[in-house]
Amino acid sequence: MKVLVIPGLLLSLSMLNAAATTQDDTFQKIARDYVEQYLQSNPEQATELGDHRFDGELTDYSSEARAKDLATQKEFRDKLNAIDGSQLTGANNVDFRILKENIDYEIFRAEELKEPEWNPLVYMQSLANSLYLLVARDFAPAEKRIPSLRQRMKQIPGVIAQAKANLQHPPRIHTETAIEQTQGAINLVRTELAPLLDQAPQMKKELGPLQNKTAAALEDYKKWLQSDLLPRSDGDFRLGAEKYRKKLRFALASDLPMEEIMKRAKADLELTQTAIYETALPLYKKYFPNADQQTLADKHKVTAAVLDKLAEQHPNDATVVDYAKKVVTEATDFVKRHDVVSVPNGPLDVIAMPEFKRGVAIAYCDAPGPLEKNGKTFFAVAPTPKDWSKERKESFFREYNNYMIRDLTVHEAMPGHFLQLAHANEFHAPTLVRAIFQSGPFIEGWAVYCEQVMAEQGYGGPEVKMQQLKMRLRAICNAILDQSIHAGNMSEKEAMGLMTKEGYQQEGEAVAKWKRARLTSAQLSTYFVGATEHLDLRAAEQTELGDQFNLKKYNDQVISYGSPPVKYVRELMGL
Numbered sequence: 021m022k023v024l025v026i027p028g029l030l031l032s033l034s035m036l037n038a039a040a041t042t043q044d045d046t047f048q049k050i051a052r053d054y055v056e057q058y059l060q061s062n063p064e065q066a067t068e069l070g071d072h073r074f075d076g077e078l079t080d081y082s083s084e085a086r087a088k089d090l091a092t093q094k095e096f097r098d099k100l101n102a103i104d105g106s107q108l109t110g111a112n113n114v115d116f117r118i119l120k121e122n123i124d125y126e127i128f129r130a131e132e133l134k135e136p137e138w139n140p141l142v143y144m145q146s147l148a149n150s151l152y153l154l155v156a157r158d159f160a161p162a163e164k165r166i167p168s169l170r171q172r173m174k175q176i177p178g179v180i181a182q183a184k185a186n187l188q189h190p191p192r193i194h195t196e197t198a199i200e201q202t203q204g205a206i207n208l209v210r211t212e213l214a215p216l217l218d219q220a221p222q223m224k225k226e227l228g229p230l231q232n233k234t235a236a237a238l239e240d241y242k243k244w245l246q247s248d249l250l251p252r253s254d255g256d257f258r259l260g261a262e263k264y265r266k267k268l269r270f271a272l273a274s275d276l277p278m279e280e281i282m283k284r285a286k287a288d289l290e291l292t293q294t295a296i297y298e299t300a301l302p303l304y305k306k307y308f309p310n311a312d313q314q315t316l317a318d319k320h321k322v323t324a325a326v327l328d329k330l331a332e333q334h335p336n337d338a339t340v341v342d343y344a345k346k347v348v349t350e351a352t353d354f355v356k357r358h359d360v361v362s363v364p365n366g367p368l369d370v371i372a373m374p375e376f377k378r379g380v381a382i383a384y385c386d387a388p389g390p391l392e393k394n395g396k397t398f399f400a401v402a403p404t405p406k407d408w409s410k411e412r413k414e415s416f417f418r419e420y421n422n423y424m425i426r427d428l429t430v431h432e433a434m435p436g437h438f439l440q441l442a443h444a445n446e447f448h449a450p451t452l453v454r455a456i457f458q459s460g461p462f463i464e465g466w467a468v469y470c471e472q473v474m475a476e477q478g479y480g481g482p483e484v485k486m487q488q489l490k491m492r493l494r495a496i497c498n499a500i501l502d503q504s505i506h507a508g509n510m511s512e513k514e515a516m517g518l519m520t521k522e523g524y525q526q527e528g529e530a531v532a533k534w535k536r537a538r539l540t541s542a543q544l545s546t547y548f549v550g551a552t553e554h555l556d557l558r559a560a561e562q563t564e565l566g567d568q569f570n571l572k573k574y575n576d577q578v579i580s581y582g583s584p585p586v587k588y589v590r591e592l593m594g595l
Contacts, residue, residue, distance in 0.1 A: 043107040044450070047116055050099050051451035054119065058456070061089055064150045069456060070392025072159060076171030078146045081136050081182040090130040097123050111449035114588045118273075122457045125270035132263060136182075138190045138255050140198035140245065141539065146172075146179045147238065148205035152374065155216040156386070157395060162219035169213070170227060173234040180241045187249055191257035193538045195250050202242040209235045212374060257538040259506040264541060268503075271542035272461050272549050273585035278503060285499045285548055289522060292496060293319065296489040296524075299482050300326040320521075327490065327524050330483055334421035337403035337413070344383070344401040345370040347426050351434040351479070358477045361435050361575040364442035366397065368433060373402035382420040383428050385437035390445050390455035397442065399433045401425075415528035423480065427487040430474045436467035440579050447582035458583035460543070465550015465586065466579065468495055472555070473571070490524055492551075497523040499548035501533070506541045553586035554578075560595040 059066040063074035100123065105116050129135065135142050150172050154165050190198075209231055217224035259267065265278050276284075297319040304311065304322045307329050315321060335343045348370060356363055373384070382402050388395025404413045420428070430436055440463065447454065468491070474480075475488040497519055504510035512534055519530035537544055557578070562569045581589055 041107050041109060043103055044109055044112050047103055047108055047112055048450050051119055051453050054096050055452050055456060057092060064145045067153045068389050070389030075154060075168035078150055078172055078175045078179055081186060086130060093123055093126045114584060115449060115451055115453040118457055118584060119453045121273055128266060128270060136186045137188055139194055140183065140187055140190055141194055143179055143183045144201050147176060148208055151208060155213055159392060162216055165216060166220055166223045170230060173230050176234050177237045180237060184244060189255040190253045191255045192253040193257055195245055195253040197539060199242060199245045202238055202245060206235050206238045209238065259541045261507040264507040267542045268545060272545065273459060274461060274549055274553065275587055276549060281499060281545065281549060282503055284552060285496050289496045292489055292492050296486060297323050299485050299489060303482055324524060326486060330423050330486060331418040331421045334417040336417060340403060341370060341372050341401050344425060344429060347429045348433055351429050354479050355435045359572045360473060360477060361439065361572055364439060366442045368397050368399055368438050370399045370401060373400040383432050385432040387437065387441040397438050399438065412528055415526050419526040419529045423483045424487045426480050426484050427471055427491055430471050431467040436470045440466045443579040444583045454582040454584055459585040461546045461550035462583045462586050464546045465554045468547050468551035469554040493523040495547035495551060498544040501537045502544040505537050557586060557590055557595065564595065
């Protein structure tokens with residue numbers, strides 16, 4: 021088996037681990053071997069991470085390949101179980117546990133979740149994202165990326181055949197969404213490869229027939245989804261309490277049990293509703309100076325009216341990207357001026373979100389993988405899909421108004437995802453475990469935590485604080501939805517009521533979240549749980565240091581360890 025060697029990333033082990041034990045040496049070899057086979061087995065993820073050795077490959081979803089992968093996972097688990105973790109030093113001590121947890125998660129996914137058998141969305145990473153990754157990033161000249169594009173397109177019919185063989189009785193919502201996303205993949209192949217292909221006109225001409233053949237294969241797949249799979253899509257979108265509990269533990273890598281998460285979410289919901297009302301009240305008096313005392317005492321009416329008033333100032337399809345660019349500059353200046361956290365020098369490009377990714381969220385952060393050299397970060401902002409009605413577009417941009425985009429920019433870019441992931445890419449260890457198996461709750465929790473930090477520092481005034489508290493309510497509702505749907509029997513009506521009445525969400529946003537909550541499980545809890553753990557961590561440090569607490573020093577330390585689960589950051593900080 022080859023050893024993964026990436027120049028500039030694996031520093032001299034003697035430098036990193038001067039007092040390394042024999043157990044360290046054993047772990048590091050196992051970890052390197054595991055990472056190598058993992059990247060080979062997950063070539064799309066390898067591309068995303070920045071290892072481009074497998075850019076021409078796609079994941080093998082055959083039953084034989086999945087059985088072989090499960091056996092491999094168990095072999096590596098046995099090897100790790102033979103190591104005495106207490107003898108490991110430096111970063112290995114934490115990374116050993118991170119790797120064990122991730123291998124156990126992979127085994128659970130293979131033995132119990134078995135998603136390739138019921139979730140058609142699994143295959144979209146090969147059918148669309150694998151191609152998009154080669155177009156979006158300038159990690160190599162077009163002449164080097166286009167051959168990989170060609171190889172992947174040639175393999176797409178094989179992935180489609182595997183999907184047809186594997187999929188049995190999906191939930192209807194999953195098949196319906198796969199049909200939508202397959203149309204996006206068709207558009208991607210037909211028109212959205214142009215930014216790359218135009219750089220090499222001769223290769224573009226040669227690739228034309230394969231583009232048509234690939235698009236035709238995807239169109240045939242879409243028809244199969246509609247005519248064959250959809251009629252038998254009678255599976256339950258609810259994961260069930262037992263599987264959900266296990267998946268939540270793996271996905272969060274948190275010490276908080278399911279019941280404690282729900283208890284804290286419900287308590288936080290009430291506290292945050294009070295906080296948003298107290299923030300709204302002075303604004304309500306300003307906007308509606310003749311209001312009587314009875315009206316002023318109505319918490320829901322006051323909060324909803326102020327949010328509705330703020331929603332009047334919003335961008336549109338033509339202005340949203342330029343507005344986001346302006347806000348990034350504003351937020352960056354604020355972070356520097358208020359000494360919130362150290363700002364990296366890496367490039368950040370604000371771009372229009374690709375068409376096939378639009379329609380759910382307005383923005384995302386696409387950071388370079390930890391194995392990518394000199395990669396840009398893209399802060400993608402979405403105009404609405406072309407087929408949306410005027411009313412739906414209006415509702416969407418009322419939700420994502422000028423003040424909300426400022427809060428979202430904090431979350432996605434500065435000092436949220438862009439800043440944190442740039443710092444994470446500076447972390448080096450004897451193995452790549454922490455770089456590859458990043459903690460979603462740490463990453464999302466940091467971004468939600470940053471929204472609160474910026475509001476505490478006065479960014480954007482009470483108007484942006486309203487949006488921050490509304491987003492906090494959204495994170496809380498996300499956790500309640502996630503658990504109530506997949507470990508309970510929450511109905512659409514109950515879910516919509518929670519989001520629109522308790523969380524003050526626009527109907528369009530709530531409809532999209534009801535869809536997302538059925539399509540995913542455990543992921544929606546990462547925001548609330550991660551933010552809760554980050555805030556608990558800060559409180560512990562403030563208690564420890566008292567008047568000596570320094571926000572910038574604290575924040576810099578928290579994000580200096582990469583993106584491990586928060587429980588390990590607490591351990592590393594001695595809290």
